[in-house]
Amino acid sequence: MAAISLSVSTVKPLGDRVFVKVSASEEKTVGGILLPDAAQEKPQVGEISAVGPGKRNDDGSRQALDISVGDKVLYSKYAGTDIKLGGEEYVLLSEKDILAIVN
Template identity: 65%
Template sequence: MATIALAATTLRPLGDRVLVKVVEKEERTAGGILLPDTAKEKPQTGEVVAVGPGRVKDDGTRVSPEVKVGDTVLYGKYSGTDLKLGDTEYVLVAEKDILAVVA
């Protein structure tokens, strides 16, 4: 999936969307060899940096999101839209694609 590079400085998610800052970890083999970017799997954890107001139910009421800014979350491997703001990588995912909050 291609990464979308934006010139914006801020991003405000709408509805039940969540903006997650991708947590890159350095990957080494058991022998200490550093893996290149092409050999790494897509990260699935990140820190929530912005949360939308929540989804609207059929009766018009709004359901508040379960995650909040600052939470570390685990999200689906191929979910969301990859974004790049400056040098930082983010993923914009729907709240339903977040699998867990990491404690």
């Protein structure tokens, strides 16, 4: 079986799904204590890397997404599917799992 190398540019989300590049998690507490990997919380902030064409309406037309590539977003903690592409960590989310756009 041949190995397939995937990257964000070769994978396109479907419907109202988006690829979010996960931001690095905090390795230190506010007091300066280093956290081991097991104690680090899953990040909830990331940058949109790819977006799908949008959700289909009942009449067959597409509903445009409120977000676009490059937006920094806050998403639900346990939402989506974790994916590793090209050494980078991504989360594949539905638009409804995105809580806010962060400036």
